[in-house]
Amino acid sequence: IRRIFPFSRGNSDGDKSMKELLGGKGANLCEMARCGLNVPPGFTITTEVCQEFYPEKLPEELLAEVRNAVAGVEAEMGLKFGDPASPLLFSVRSGAAVSMPGMMDTVLNLGLNDEVVVGFAAKYGDRFAFDCYRRLLQMFGDVVLGIPHEDFEAKLTALKAARGIQYDVQLDANDLRSLVAQYKEVYEANGKELPQDPWEQMFMGINAVFKSWNIPRAIKYREINKITGLRGTAVNVQTMVYGNMGDTSGTGVCFTRNPANGDRELFGEFLINAQGEDVVAGIRTPMPIKLMADIMPGIYAELAANTTMLEKHMKDMQDVEFTVQEGRLFMLQCRNGKRTGTAALRIALDLEAEGLINKDEAVLMVEPRHLDQLLHPQFEDEKKYVKDVITRGLAASPGAAVGRLVFSAEDAEEWKARGERVILCRHETSPEDVGGMHASEGILTCRGGMTSHAAVVARGWGKPCVCGCEALHIDLKSKVNGKEIVLNEGDWLSLNGTTGEVINGQQALKKAEVTGGDLGKLMAWVDKARRLRVLTNADTPEDALVARTNGAQGIGLCRTEHMFFSTHERIAAVRRMIAEEELDSDHKLEALEDLKNFQRRDFEGIFTAMDGMPVTIRLLDPPLHEFLPQEGSAMDALCAQLASELHTTVERVEARLNGLREVNPMMGLRGCRLGIVHPEITEMQAMAIFEAATAVVKAGGHVHPHIMVPLVATTDEMDHQVAIIHAAAAKVADASGTKVPYKVGTMIEVPRAALQAGLLAQRADFFSFGTNDLTQMTFGISRDDAQAKFLSHYTRQGILQTDPFDTLDVIGVGEMVKIAVERGRATKPNLELGICGEHGGDPSSIAFFNKVGLDYVSCSPLRVPIARLAAAQAAI
Numbered sequence: 001i002r003r004i005f006p007f008s009r010g011n012s013d014g015d016k017s018m019k020e021l022l023g024g025k026g027a028n029l030c031e032m033a034r035c036g037l038n039v040p041p042g043f044t045i046t047t048e049v050c051q052e053f054y055p056e057k058l059p060e061e062l063l064a065e066v067r068n069a070v071a072g073v074e075a076e077m078g079l080k081f082g083d084p085a086s087p088l089l090f091s092v093r094s095g096a097a098v099s100m101p102g103m104m105d106t107v108l109n110l111g112l113n114d115e116v117v118v119g120f121a122a123k124y125g126d127r128f129a130f131d132c133y134r135r136l137l138q139m140f141g142d143v144v145l146g147i148p149h150e151d152f153e154a155k156l157t158a159l160k161a162a163r164g165i166q167y168d169v170q171l172d173a174n175d176l177r178s179l180v181a182q183y184k185e186v187y188e189a190n191g192k193e194l195p196q197d198p199w200e201q202m203f204m205g206i207n208a209v210f211k212s213w214n215i216p217r218a219i220k221y222r223e224i225n226k227i228t229g230l231r232g233t234a235v236n237v238q239t240m241v242y243g244n245m246g247d248t249s250g251t252g253v254c255f256t257r258n259p260a261n262g263d264r265e266l267f268g269e270f271l272i273n274a275q276g277e278d279v280v281a282g283i284r285t286p287m288p289i290k291l292m293a294d295i296m297p298g299i300y301a302e303l304a305a306n307t308t309m310l311e312k313h314m315k316d317m318q319d320v321e322f323t324v325q326e327g328r329l330f331m332l333q334c335r336n337g338k339r340t341g342t343a344a345l346r347i348a349l350d351l352e353a354e355g356l357i358n359k360d361e362a363v364l365m366v367e368p369r370h371l372d373q374l375l376h377p378q379f380e381d382e383k384k385y386v387k388d389v390i391t392r393g394l395a396a397s398p399g400a401a402v403g404r405l406v407f408s409a410e411d412a413e414e415w416k417a418r419g420e421r422v423i424l425c426r427h428e429t430s431p432e433d434v435g436g437m438h439a440s441e442g443i444l445t446c447r448g449g450m451t452s453h454a455a456v457v458a459r460g461w462g463k464p465c466v467c468g469c470e471a472l473h474i475d476l477k478s479k480v481n482g483k484e485i486v487l488n489e490g491d492w493l494s495l496n497g498t499t500g501e502v503i504n505g506q507q508a509l510k511k512a513e514v515t516g517g518d519l520g521k522l523m524a525w526v527d528k529a530r531r532l533r534v535l536t537n538a539d540t541p542e543d544a545l546v547a548r549t550n551g552a553q554g555i556g557l558c559r560t561e562h563m564f565f566s567t568h569e570r571i572a573a574v575r576r577m578i579a580e581e582e583l584d585s586d587h588k589l590e591a592l593e594d595l596k597n598f599q600r601r602d603f604e605g606i607f608t609a610m611d612g613m614p615v616t617i618r619l620l621d622p623p624l625h626e627f628l629p630q631e632g633s634a635m636d637a638l639c640a641q642l643a644s645e646l647h648t649t650v651e652r653v654e655a656r657l658n659g660l661r662e663v664n665p666m667m668g669l670r671g672c673r674l675g676i677v678h679p680e681i682t683e684m685q686a687m688a689i690f691e692a693a694t695a696v697v698k699a700g701g702h703v704h705p706h707i708m709v710p711l712v713a714t715t716d717e718m719d720h721q722v723a724i725i726h727a728a729a730a731k732v733a734d735a736s737g738t739k740v741p742y743k744v745g746t747m748i749e750v751p752r753a754a755l756q757a758g759l760l761a762q763r764a765d766f767f768s769f770g771t772n773d774l775t776q777m778t779f780g781i782s783r784d785d786a787q788a789k790f791l792s793h794y795t796r797q798g799i800l801q802t803d804p805f806d807t808l809d810v811i812g813v814g815e816m817v818k819i820a821v822e823r824g825r826a827t828k829p830n831l832e833l834g835i836c837g838e839h840g841g842d843p844s845s846i847a848f849f850n851k852v853g854l855d856y857v858s859c860s861p862l863r864v865p866i867a868r869l870a871a872a873q874a875a876i
């Protein structure tokens with residue numbers, strides 16, 4: 001196998017299509033080199049080597065191959081690795097196929113030792129050389145040898161205090177020389193040593209980077225971002241270039257368009273006389289990139305030309321890192337830039353208008369999570385909180401967030417687990433904090449710029465973030481001090497990530513706007529590209545209307561039990577219905593009549609809201625005990641009340657209601673089994689549906705009721721329920737003189753139904769896959785308590801890649817779906833097929849449903865636009 005791909009200006013065998021093998025960073029370095037951009041020469045070790053590496057040993061052959069590749073760079077640079085007379089230094093960095101900012105390890109300045117540093121100093125001066133050497137000692141110690149970072153920091157802080165200086169740059173050559181000696185003492189105290197052999201440094205550095213693929217924070221990041229199926233990280237070994245060689249040097253990060261709003265402008269930050277790490281870590285707050293045009297006009301022009309070329313070549317907005325070493329520009333990295341939802345939309349539309357991409361490519365460029373952000377809440381009234389604004393920072397990631405203050409990532413996770421909404425406030429964030437950042441509603445930092453860790457990560461997730469809020473003083477134990485305001489842990493705080501405002505108290509939020517010109521334009525392309533229809537799960541006219549504005553093409557699931565739960569009056573009627581034994585008693589008939597009236601009114605509202613579109617109504621599904629209170633005093637009171645209402649004894653009511661409790665209710669008397677044991681319920685619901693439909697038709701509306709029987713396993717069950725429904729339809733048609741067209745279908749929720757789909761299709765106009773139950777029943781995993789009991793362990797340990805209730809288990813449960821599709825369509829080619837489980841709103845599951853040929857997906861009203869986009873992306 002080929003383990004190494006070298007790159008240098010104008011030369012490389014690698015290219016941007018090889019991300020799986022070379023990682024994102026490596027593939028793009030090769031691509032930039034091919035395009036003739038000035039990249040520091042180096043080489044990429046492939047992700048396949050990462051696979052060879054585990055369990056934690058570099059393959060024998062790699063060593064010679066690395067030596068060979070280094071020789072190539074030496075020839076290119078006219079320098080020599082480990083040679084004091086003309087030293088060549090390297091950086092070693094990680095880079096997987098999917099970007100994981102800051103999650104894995106990096107070592108810089110490899111190749112320095114006690115001897116080389118002398119030669120290096122002769123070339124670049126003592127101060128610079130010993131500064132590099134102390135950085136190597138610190139990074140190598142921390143990353144490769146596991147010496148606590150704080151041990152080094154303590155020495156540095158003490159030295160600065162003793163010298164009465166504030167900034168690292170104020171340290172002189174002697175200070176740095178002494179720091180090198182002190183750092184060596186730290187090594188000694190930890191029982192370690194910096195290898196003096198540069199090759200040993202190199203191999204240990206490569207080893208550490210491969211190892212960092214599986215450190216906890218990297219695993220956590222992949223877990224949160226659902227990054228699975230990667231081979232590992234690649235390793236990029238590259239000639240060091242320096243942005244800290246004085247005032248003609250510097251380093252920066254920039255985007256080819258504004259990542260917050262999509263404006264077409266070079267956007268980013270630059271630090272004179274600094275190393276890349278200083279910018280990315282957010283330790284110093286840098287200057288806006290545009291000021292570079294005044295300070296280094298020539299370099300700025302070159303950078304602008306490079307980035308314009310790169311954007312055209314990559315056909316997407318780029319995020320670029322660069323370094324200027326003594327007036328020479330080096331391109332260090334480029335990748336498709338992370339952006340907010342607003343920017344993603346703007347950029348996709350603009351690139352299409354500029355002719356760089358076509359409409360389908362524009363649709364592919366906006367990710368489902370970007371739309372999620374566009375649909376995010378904002379503050380109800382921004383004028384209202386003006387007097388509560390404490391301070392203002394950088395508007396790093398837009399949207400409104402409200403929560404209670406916490407000061408550590410662990411607290412954020414803990415509070416969230418108890419059901420609190422939190423705002424995480426830190427000096428700056430680090431990759432260690434990702435768990436807590438994810439658990440927070442919003443993130444606030446007092447240091448770092450728009451490209452700091454907090455900003456980049458929050459933007460990726462669409463979480464509101466305000467950073468670089470320098471007016472804040474955090475006393476990390478428990479306090480934030482604003483100007484006059486002191487805030488403590490647990491206090492309410494609001495963040496406006498769109499304006500950068502930090503606001504005292506719990507400000508009111510409003511739902512996000514879903515319509516709008518730009519979004520409308522993209523969604524028109526989306527709708528043209530997709531084949532799947534998108535319906536919604538809604539049980540009220542209000543939800544139905546929201547879904548309709550979001551583009552839903554009908555209701556795919558109306559869970560009628562939700563209507564029963566919605567008021568006390570209704571629950572009371574349900575309880576009377578189930579407590580009364582005698583089928584034709586007045587009490588039973590009255591209770592059924594009450595429920596029918598409630599349902600009829602609801603259905604009229606929903607039919608009206610969805611005028612002209614299909615409305616799929618599911619018959620009562622849950623086990624009846626769900627309508628009862630827990631055993632105890634509430635239950636006793638209920639029995640007493642029902643006994644008096646139904647003129648019977650408490651004991652009889654008790655016996656009847658307790659008889660409803662089951663050991664295994666999810667596999668008990670529910671779904672169509674209820675309608676078979678209690679046909680009066682099915683009849684009542686069917687009558688309500690047809691009466692409502694008739695009334696709406698008579699008022700000039702258009703209705704398409706699709707009645708759906710849940711949890712069917714056998715054809716006889718289906719026949720039983722279908723007969724009741726047809727009878728009710730006939731009864732209403734006779735009484736009203738109006739015939740309403742309707743369909744009757746079944747849900748496919750148990751494996752037996754999927755297997756029997758051929759026969760069920762003879763009795764059904766449509767199938768709707770209830771993938772929540774189908775997952776539960778196929779997997780044998782309880783949808784109610786598996787998460788807490790073991791599913792989270794499974795996903796953490798990688799026994800399952802994802803939660804199967806979240807993303808469809810394509811190879812198992814998906815197989816059931818495929819079987820049912822094939823057998824159903826074999827019987828009835830025009831059988832309508834849809835899915836209404838939670839997976840109907842999950843983009844990767846939608847891709848599968850598109851592939852197996854379903855006609856529609858149905859999801860919650862707020863996810864409808866995302867499902868439309870996912871359906872389009874699946875079809876393109």
Ligand code: PEP
Pocket residue numbers: 557559621749769770771772773774836837838
């Ligand atoms: C399902 O099982 O997927 C479904 C849609 O029904 P419910 O979630 O109501 O059981």
Ligand code: MG
Pocket residue numbers: 710749770772773
């Ligand atoms: Mg179900």
